[in-house]
Amino acid sequence: MRYYISLIFAFWFDATSICQGQYTILHYFNGVEGSTPVGNLVRSNNLLFGITRNGGTYGDGTIFSMDTSGNAFRKLHDFDSIHGCHPYGSIILNGKILYGMTIYGGKANHGIIFSMDTTGSSFKILLYFNDTNGANPWGSLIYLNNKLYGMVYSGGPYHGGCIFSIDTDGSAFKDIYDFSIPNGAYPTGTLINSDKYFYGMTQEDGMYGNVFSVDTNGNNYKDLHDFQEISNDGVDPYGDVTIFGGKLFGMTSEGGIPNRGVVFSIDTDGSHYRILVQLFSTRIINGSTPYSDLTLLNKRLYGMTFTGGWYTGGDIFSIDTNGFNFRDLHDFDSSGAAPWGSLTASGNLFYGTATVGGANNNGVIFKIDTNANITGIDYAKAGLQALTVYPNPASHQITVQMNAGQNQNIEFEMYNMLGQRVYDQSLTDQNGMIYQQIDVSSLSDGIYLLKVNEGNTFYTQKVIKF
Numbered sequence: 108m109r110y111y112i113s114l115i116f117a118f119w120f121d122a123t124s125i126c127q128g129q130y131t132i133l134h135y136f137n138g139v140e141g142s143t144p145v146g147n148l149v150r151s152n153n154l155l156f157g158i159t160r161n162g163g164t165y166g167d168g169t170i171f172s173m174d175t176s177g178n179a180f181r182k183l184h185d186f187d188s189i190h191g192c193h194p195y196g197s198i199i200l201n202g203k204i205l206y207g208m209t210i211y212g213g214k215a216n217h218g219i220i221f222s223m224d225t226t227g228s229s230f231k232i233l234l235y236f237n238d239t240n241g242a243n244p245w246g247s248l249i250y251l252n253n254k255l256y257g258m259v260y261s262g263g264p265y266h267g268g269c270i271f272s273i274d275t276d277g278s279a280f281k282d283i284y285d286f287s288i289p290n291g292a293y294p295t296g297t298l299i300n301s302d303k304y305f306y307g308m309t310q311e312d313g314m315y316g317n318v319f320s321v322d323t324n325g326n327n328y329k330d331l332h333d334f335q336e337i338s339n340d341g342v343d344p345y346g347d348v349t350i351f352g353g354k355l356f357g358m359t360s361e362g363g364i365p366n367r368g369v370v371f372s373i374d375t376d377g378s379h380y381r382i383l384v385q386l387f388s389t390r391i392i393n394g395s396t397p398y399s400d401l402t403l404l405n406k407r408l409y410g411m412t413f414t415g416g417w418y419t420g421g422d423i424f425s426i427d428t429n430g431f432n433f434r435d436l437h438d439f440d441s442s443g444a445a446p447w448g449s450l451t452a453s454g455n456l457f458y459g460t461a462t463v464g465g466a467n468n469n470g471v472i473f474k475i476d477t478n479a480n481i482t483g484i485d486y487a488k489a490g491l492q493a494l495t496v497y498p499n500p501a502s503h504q505i506t507v508q509m510n511a512g513q514n515q516n517i518e519f520e521m522y523n524m525l526g527q528r529v530y531d532q533s534l535t536d537q538n539g540m541i542y543q544q545i546d547v548s549s550l551s552d553g554i555y556l557l558k559v560n561e562g563n564t565f566y567t568q569k570v571i572k573f
Contacts, residue, residue: 130437133177133458134472135465138162140182141169142469144460146197146247148451149205150175151225155451155458155472156183156205158194162469167192167212170205170223173472175458183227188212190232191219196247196297197448200225201275206233206255208244217242217262220255220273233277238262240282241269246297246347250275251323258294258307267292270305270325283325289313290330296347296400299355306331306355306375308344315342315362318355318373331377334359341369341382346400346449349408350375351428356408358386358397364498367395367415370408370426383430386412394422394435399449402457403428409436409457409477411446420444420464423457423475431495431508436477439464443471450475496557500571507543507559518560519543521570523553547572 136142142162149156156172163169163185170184186192192212198205205223213219217236223229236242242262248255254272263269265287273280286292291309293316298305303322310316315334321327334342341359348357354372363369363385370384386395394412401408409425416422420439423446426432439446443461450457455478465471495508507519521530530545547555547570555570 129476130473131177131475132443132465132471132473133175134173134180135467136162136469136471137467138469139164140180141171142467143168143462144448144470144472145195145462146448146460148458148460148472149198149200150451150453150458151200154225156198156200156225157460157472158196158198158207159470160193160195160447160462165192168194168209170198170207170227172225172227175453175474177472181227183225184223184230186212188216190230191221195245195295195447199248199250201250204275206248206250206275208246208248208257210243210245210260215242218244218259220244220248220257220277222275222277231277233275234273234280236262240280241271245295245345249298249300251300254279256298256300256305256323258296258298260293260295265292267311268294268309270298270321284321284328290328291317291319295345299348299350301350301375304375306348306350308346308348308357310343310345315340316344316359318348318357318377320375320377329377331355331375332373332380334362336362339364339369339382339385341371345398349401349403351403351406354379354428356383356401356403356428358399358401358410360396360398360413365395368397368412370401370410370430372428372430381430384426384433386415394424394438396421398447402450402452404452404455404457404477407432409450409452411448411450411459413445413447418444421446421461423450423459425477433495437475443473496568496570500573501547502573503546503548505545505547505557505570507541507545507557509541509543509559516561517541517543519545520558520560521545522556522558523550529555 141159143160165187168186173180191209198207213235215237220234241259267286270284293310318332342362348355368386395415417438418440423437443464
């Protein structure tokens with residue numbers, strides 16, 4: 108029995124800590140300086156700028172700055188109901204000026220567009236949303252050709268939101284496209300610009316939202332993909348799309364096999380829609396319900412989920428742009444959880460926020476080094492490239508797909524949580540690509556650990572049988 112217990116702890120540690128990056132909490136919010144941080148952090152030299160949805164003097168959110176080591180925290184601005192409150196998106200930086208939007212507050216309580224310098228002075232309301240010109244922006248602004256562009260969730264002629272442009276001094280506001288059902292309405296994310304086009308997502312097109320493109324003048328709107336509940340498609344996107352190599356990558360907060368969201372890709376012309384990852388609510392597999400977008404770094408996509416993961420507080424993950432090599436980098440717990448925003452890259456470091464948890468349960472600022480203290484395989488050195496296991500969870504059979512070195516001896520082992528080996532199979536690969544099918548139908552329902560050995564290197568992945 109002592110032998111089995113030792114195996115349980117040895118393999119449990121290996122499974123739950125695999126690929127965990129070096130995670131550091133830089134700051135705990137205390138409520139007075141803000142609480143519930145949202146959106147992305149913006150970096151300028153050694154300073155980070157961000158925004159909170161709640162907290163501050165009036166309880167309506169704040170703008171803050173802090174250096175990258177976690178010191179010199181400053182509250183730069185307190186939002187209030189008269190001058191805009193409760194932002195959900197991110198601030199952006201152009202030169203020494205910060206720009207952003209709030210979802211509520213202002214003259215009509217439909218939100219505002221604002222600017223402020225990086226010292227916290229010269230706060231200026233550039234526009235009050237009044238429903239006629241749009242209302243309740245969830246996303247963020249982008250800066251393009253000396254103008255600010257953005258989207259609002261509702262309002263406009265068809266009450267489904269609009270795309271607008273405005274000069275940085277608050278003049279020349281222009282409604283350039285009006286959303287309406289069934290072509291796509293109620294956008295919550297931010298526009299992405301590539302060449303002469305904007306790309307984005309909406310939450311409703313008569314059903315479950317869509318991916319769209321439109322040129323920067325507001326013409327030639329194209330519905331690229333309609334999300335649908337059938338066929339295990341994703342539904343209800345909250346974040347933005349990311350563009351790379353002629354493809355758009357994004358996430359939905361719901362849909363997929365367990366209805367907890369998906370990671371997808373689609374060509375910029377609307378063809379070749381593909382689900383890369385089914386996100387699961389169970390804590391054993393990965394996170395679920397993402398309210399953010401993906402960050403591209405070195406041809407890998409990095410993202411966060413709002414729930415799920417080992418401690419059910421969400422997780423940080425990465426995946427290749429081809430859908431392989433899913434890695435759970437960090438599982439959020441009570442020290443900081445439920446991220447509503449995206450990661451900000453700086454070299455191999457990522458900075459981000461979590462909306463709750465921490466010493467005061469008001470959220471935290473963190474950083475994670477994806478290259479430091481990673482337990483698990485180095486794909487580039489080990490030859491275990493593009494490994495994936497599907498379906499997972501499974502009731503009858505799993506397939507292990509991997510790209511290994513030619514003429515390599517590969518051993519597949521599976522252990523139950525008592526440390527007992529329940530499967531063992533070896534083969535010599537001839538082609539470099541392996542599709543190993545493993546029958547799990549006779550196994551009892553529960554958690555298993557799959558161990559793939561190639562020479563002196565190995566990779567361990569959790570498998571659920573149901």
